[in-house]
Amino acid sequence: MKERINYTIHLADNALILGHRNSEWTGFGPIIEQDIAISNIALDLIGQARNFYQYAATLISNSTAEPVTEDTLAYLRDAKDFLNCSLVEQTNGDWAKTILRQFFFSAYQFYLYQHLQNSNDEKLAAIAEKSLKEVTYHLRWSSEWVIRLGDGTEESNKRILTAVDDLWICTGELFEATGFEQTAANKGYGVDVSLLKSDWMQKVRDIFEEATLPLPVETESQVKWFGKEGKHSEHLGYILAEMQFLQRTYPNSEW
């Protein structure tokens, strides 16, 4: 049961932290239409996170007397207990970095949810099926922007290359299964992430080619952090400090 809970929380944390990051753009987008688009993606991801947290809360509540809710999970855990991959906690940087982070992650989520739809856990399968519709759009939107920036101006090309340089190192983690992912895959309620890699690479290859971007080299040590096991970059602590401030300052309150 512990593994199933961790697996579900991991899926939720990924969506929440990226949703939170994207929502930092709300009000500050490069043009109103895209401000709306990135806020929309933030909303979709926070919605996915809520679905996974709510399910995790019911799983936990079966084995503990403590009341657990989506909010206790999001607001009352410390960084080391968050199981999101380090890619999603990276800072927004400029529009190029935000776009590339979204593209890498949406492509990953797209293949992940495609498989998770067939989970033998009906609840996870249902959330994946519903979320896949949203992620399909996120992937299209972020792919188009990678192409636009890669094939836009000299400056935009330079900026997206810098983003590749910053973020590529965080992508290896996506496909290296940690303990709860292995158990989840073995038991048929989760996805073997190592199997997603070739589809994901092909997608990156296709979009980068259209964007006239060189494909980054795969290196031996393509894992910098291992957030899925609680080994996060420095950024997550600050995200949580901000996000959890009210719940921590005024404990046991209704909002």
Add this chain to the structure above:
Amino acid sequence: MLDPEKIFLDKVYEEIKIEPKDWMPDQYRKTLIRQISQHAHSEIVGMLPEANWITRAPTLRRKATLIAKVQDEAGHGLYLYSAAETLNITRDEMLDQLHSGKAKYSSIFNYPTLTWADMGAIGWLVDGAAIMNQVPLCRCSYGPYARAMIRICKEESFHQRQGFEILLTLSKGTEAQRKMAQDAIDRWWWPSIMMFGPNDDASPHSAQSMAWKIKRFSNDELRQKFIDMCAEQVKILRLTLPDEKLKWNEKRNHFDFGEINWKEFWNVVNGNGPCNKERLAARTKAHKDGAWVREAAAAHAEKRKSRAQKAA
């Protein structure tokens, strides 16, 4: 030959909407551009004080609702810029006017959002006052503006209910939460009733706008209606409005209220409010930082077009 001005005035009189291609007096066009663009800018600048709390919203539900609300405001800005564009001005020109300080936006957004309760007070009071101002605009004589306002008002009333519900939850909460809610109401009340603008005898554009049916009610009429409504609603919260003179007047059938500090009002309008500089700087920076993105998108679109032409 029929006099175009007579046709125009007849339409206004008959409550037939004026449409973009119709003849209209130059001053009518200018008044509308000023008002609609000011309204659009208010939506866009108005995103900032609330966006300030998105990353700190206290629950996932509140976080999602707040993002959706701020996103709605961006949408309102878009409809309104589009409505203004039908009067022969571009969005870029309007944005330039905002960034240069030539165009105004609602002064209310120059006040800071200091606590979570401000999200409630803004929804209840600021959106409440906005709705009071905007519902009559759904019947404005200019068609595109009236139609945009119908959509906007529907969403605004939803926002107002959400804001009130935030305050209601706080008012039923701990002592600290009740204090937070009262403090927010104390800070937002007077600026909100200033949103209706100067008293009728000091409102420079009002008479002509009423004649052209751009405006339907005077500033003071709307303000009174708003105060009457809030004076009742605040009782549900078991909190108070910060006005010792607020008292039901049976003869007038309205609440009496205290003197508005017009010095503060003009001070904020003229750029000296608590956050005027920050708000404008934030908008200008976002626009400037986005320049390379817009250029890249345009350059790519151009390349695509020329490649498609070569292929054809």
